[in-house]
Amino acid sequence: MSVRKPLPRWADLILIPFLNLTLAFLISGLVVLLIGENPLEAVQILLYGAFGYGEGLGYTLHFATNFVFAGLAFSIASHAGQFNIGAEGQAYIAGLGAILVALALDQTHWLIVMPLAMLAAGALGGFWGFVPGYLAAKRGSHVVITTIMFNFIAAAIMVYLLNNVLKEPSNMAPESASVVNAGKMPQLREFWDYFGYAPVNVMMFVAIAALIFTYILLWRTEFGYKIRTLGKNSNAAHYAGISNSAIVMISMTIAGAMAGMIALNEVLGVQNRLVLDFVFGYGFVGIAVGLMGRNHPIGIALAAILFGALYQGGQELAFMMPAVTREMILVIQALVILFTGAMEGLFRGPLETIFGMIELSKGSSNSSPSSPVGTQKKNATASVSKEN
Amino acid sequence: MTENSLDKQRSQKAAANDVAIELLGINKHFGPVHANKNIDLKIRRGTVHGIVGENGAGKTTLMSILYGFYTADSGQIQVDGEIVVIKDSSHALRLGIGMVHQHFMLVDNFTVLENVILGAEDSPLLKTSLARARAVLSQLAKDYELEVDPDALIEDLSVGGQQRVEILKALYRGAQTLILDEPTGVLTPSEADHLFKVLETLRAQGKTIILITHKLREIMAITDDVSVMRQGAMVKTLETKDTDPAELAELMVGRRVLLRVEKGEANPGDVFLSVSGLEVKDDMGVTRVKGVDIDVRAGEIVGIAGVAGNGQSDLLEAVTGMRQASAGKIHIKGKELSFSGDAGGSLVRKLGLAHVPEDRQGAGLVVDFEQWENAILGYQDDDKYGKGVFLSIAAARKAAKEHIEKYDIRPANNRLKTASFSGGNQQKIVLAREMSSNPDVLVIGQPTRGVDIGAIEFIHKQIIAMRDADKAVLLVSVELDEIRSLADRILVMFDGHIVGEVDPATATEAELGLLMAGVQQSATESGSKNLDNNKERG
Numbered sequence: 001m002s003v004r005k006p007l008p009r010w011a012d013l014i015l016i017p018f019l020n021l022t023l024a025f026l027i028s029g030l031v032v033l034l035i036g037e038n039p040l041e042a043v044q045i046l047l048y049g050a051f052g053y054g055e056g057l058g059y060t061l062h063f064a065t066n067f068v069f070a071g072l073a074f075s076i077a078s079h080a081g082q083f084n085i086g087a088e089g090q091a092y093i094a095g096l097g098a099i100l101v102a103l104a105l106d107q108t109h110w111l112i113v114m115p116l117a118m119l120a121a122g123a124l125g126g127f128w129g130f131v132p133g134y135l136a137a138k139r140g141s142h143v144v145i146t147t148i149m150f151n152f153i154a155a156a157i158m159v160y161l162l163n164n165v166l167k168e169p170s171n172m173a174p175e176s177a178s179v180v181n182a183g184k185m186p187q188l189r190e191f192w193d194y195f196g197y198a199p200v201n202v203m204m205f206v207a208i209a210a211l212i213f214t215y216i217l218l219w220r221t222e223f224g225y226k227i228r229t230l231g232k233n234s235n236a237a238h239y240a241g242i243s244n245s246a247i248v249m250i251s252m253t254i255a256g257a258m259a260g261m262i263a264l265n266e267v268l269g270v271q272n273r274l275v276l277d278f279v280f281g282y283g284f285v286g287i288a289v290g291l292m293g294r295n296h297p298i299g300i301a302l303a304a305i306l307f308g309a310l311y312q313g314g315q316e317l318a319f320m321m322p323a324v325t326r327e328m329i330l331v332i333q334a335l336v337i338l339f340t341g342a343m344e345g346l347f348r349g350p351l352e353t354i355f356g357m358i359e360l361s362k363g364s365s366n367s368s369p370s371s372p373v374g375t376q377k378k379n380a381t382a383s384v385s386k387e388n
Numbered sequence: 389m390t391e392n393s394l395d396k397q398r399s400q401k402a403a404a405n406d407v408a409i410e411l412l413g414i415n416k417h418f419g420p421v422h423a424n425k426n427i428d429l430k431i432r433r434g435t436v437h438g439i440v441g442e443n444g445a446g447k448t449t450l451m452s453i454l455y456g457f458y459t460a461d462s463g464q465i466q467v468d469g470e471i472v473v474i475k476d477s478s479h480a481l482r483l484g485i486g487m488v489h490q491h492f493m494l495v496d497n498f499t500v501l502e503n504v505i506l507g508a509e510d511s512p513l514l515k516t517s518l519a520r521a522r523a524v525l526s527q528l529a530k531d532y533e534l535e536v537d538p539d540a541l542i543e544d545l546s547v548g549g550q551q552r553v554e555i556l557k558a559l560y561r562g563a564q565t566l567i568l569d570e571p572t573g574v575l576t577p578s579e580a581d582h583l584f585k586v587l588e589t590l591r592a593q594g595k596t597i598i599l600i601t602h603k604l605r606e607i608m609a610i611t612d613d614v615s616v617m618r619q620g621a622m623v624k625t626l627e628t629k630d631t632d633p634a635e636l637a638e639l640m641v642g643r644r645v646l647l648r649v650e651k652g653e654a655n656p657g658d659v660f661l662s663v664s665g666l667e668v669k670d671d672m673g674v675t676r677v678k679g680v681d682i683d684v685r686a687g688e689i690v691g692i693a694g695v696a697g698n699g700q701s702d703l704l705e706a707v708t709g710m711r712q713a714s715a716g717k718i719h720i721k722g723k724e725l726s727f728s729g730d731a732g733g734s735l736v737r738k739l740g741l742a743h744v745p746e747d748r749q750g751a752g753l754v755v756d757f758e759q760w761e762n763a764i765l766g767y768q769d770d771d772k773y774g775k776g777v778f779l780s781i782a783a784a785r786k787a788a789k790e791h792i793e794k795y796d797i798r799p800a801n802n803r804l805k806t807a808s809f810s811g812g813n814q815q816k817i818v819l820a821r822e823m824s825s826n827p828d829v830l831v832i833g834q835p836t837r838g839v840d841i842g843a844i845e846f847i848h849k850q851i852i853a854m855r856d857a858d859k860a861v862l863l864v865s866v867e868l869d870e871i872r873s874l875a876d877r878i879l880v881m882f883d884g885h886i887v888g889e890v891d892p893a894t895a896t897e898a899e900l901g902l903l904m905a906g907v908q909q910s911a912t913e914s915g916s917k918n919l920d921n922n923k924e925r926g
Binding site for chain 1: 709710729730731732733734735736737743745747750751752753754755756757761764765766768769773774777778779781
């Protein structure tokens, strides 16, 4: 143990992601520099491409919508102590529900199609989350393994269905029939031409509603309390009479249903038909979104917008700066994911030390009032080390 | 070997100086916490020096500095009169300072011999190291009455045996000064007696022993000098013969402390908790509770004494619905406890049983939660904390505030993370929650484990108050003193059986100790046979 102090909330929620991002961008800047382009100019293009004009913003929001759902799919499971990396497969299989409902009801009204398609996509995505949840709760299988496997199963099933069942005989491409009327999600550009050709659609509002729903679920309901108790201390949950297996299964189902919403945004919002690999890795990026957003809806919203901007601005950058190829954009995106997701603890240790030292210098100037609390804290650490 | 010549050098120096270790002006901060404040301490050679203090008083920190685990912010350490800067624990060992940790640092599936040479191998080939260790070990065993079979596996040894291995490890590395951190916490009374005999022999052979403990009885029994620490400061160092437990307790806490709990006569009423023919298996399928019958009446405290691991924990888990009993019946206020799956925890609460678990941080609390969130743990479904699916944060925070006021939880901040509370205050958070639910039956495991003396006094008073309010209290503790002072009846548990009931007013420590060690029980011969069978199965 060195002189460390748990970080205050603001540092945990704002400072750390900020530092991680800065580092990611610095290194990305070096990469841009290395291939002989001006990093500042690149940043400018990226930002303009993502936020500078209506169509760019529209794309950013469209991508962000996907990332919100994927991030929530990761985070809700994460609060229950499950590492759900199956959003990709859950969203993929949910596409089936979305397209079947939309095709069947294409001649009605989108207000009928949308809730039913959400229900169908949510049910299929939820089922794809439920099964790993069930296996974890009842059979002790690790969800990391099962959700990875379920991603593969989903991919294989969809290839089979698209090639052998859903493909129209007249079509060479492995894709379903297209929806043309009510099956299409209303585009925001239909109401506001500011967005140009961007596919941002009503699902964006569903994403906002999902963020609010998740907040209320986790922090304002008894069930959310149980989820968080289980995720933080499963023994305490057992002690408190909380059914661990039920919580795991239900939260994995909700997570899968959240991922399923990606299907509506992509299948009925962009493609208007079911195509191969429409999830396009959004489910995996959701892990980074969830981690970077500290599993909190506000954080997830911000992280989703950031990644949306990276996707959209990155495409713009590849277009405007030919030396920065698509692969380079992937490198930058990967760096951001690396520093905010996988290496998010990079600055934590040093920061805790710095905060400890700040506290220390404060403590020595007015030591007498702070010492009783200090002793209490010491007690806590002492008993922790004793009992473990 | 070089160590022998080092020993010689040391003893020559020793002759010139009567002080083995001297600490001067030691300061240590952990963040805002001033864990050691300007500490001076002299340890005389060839003595047993006790260090007492409440949890968090800084004893372990101080010894960790001496053992090279932490580095002091300022101050000086002298070993055999020479100023040293101890870099790490291997450096401390080279200086002749060895430590026996509270939780043993042994590899369970290695033999004693392998454990002893671990990290002290003097050849890349194991065989030569082992051969030398075997010779040294048999010599040490002879010199200090530390008999342990060098080829036994650690996991087959008793706790006392494992502790002897730890001591042997330190001696093998040439320790002249031994630091023992709470060595008797895990021992039966007879094992503790054996340890004290070993310590006496070590002292007679000229070794210096530093004994960290919070048990004043042990201080009085074995030490020559005793130092009292409080809130990071060294309060006083006394010769043991010049002091008494009451004075030491007062020095530790800074005020007068009642060592015995004052309580009136018990008024037992109806049977509120009834256990009959209970058998419980642990996770490995080993039967831990082997047919236990207990009745706890309203208005009495029934204490279950026993060395840890004789089935008390499993009994508690079964009674509180955390574990399914494999046979037998449990009745709470006449209603049978039967459940499936995870439902036991909520069922017992509905039947009017509150449970303070043995492991408060492992089960009784979510340490990452703010205090108010823990104030409703287990009662989250109560209408009091929100009707329907929603949780009333306002109601939960209000309840938390009431708990804080009534149970003097400090700091009085219901938004503080539970991990930031001291052990004693964490325990009060659990007690406040469980007692406030106004249960008919209160089941408490290890009420004061890791809790300091001031809080112990308070917790004991609360438990007595529950009894006087006509609740049935079932108490499990490995602290004999605690059971003896709180319980109205003591049941002793050994190897899954209740092997005797004693009256706390008349029972002697020796009597209890024998029961706890499983002596005096001819009727339960079959019990130990069961154990053997289980072992084979396991």
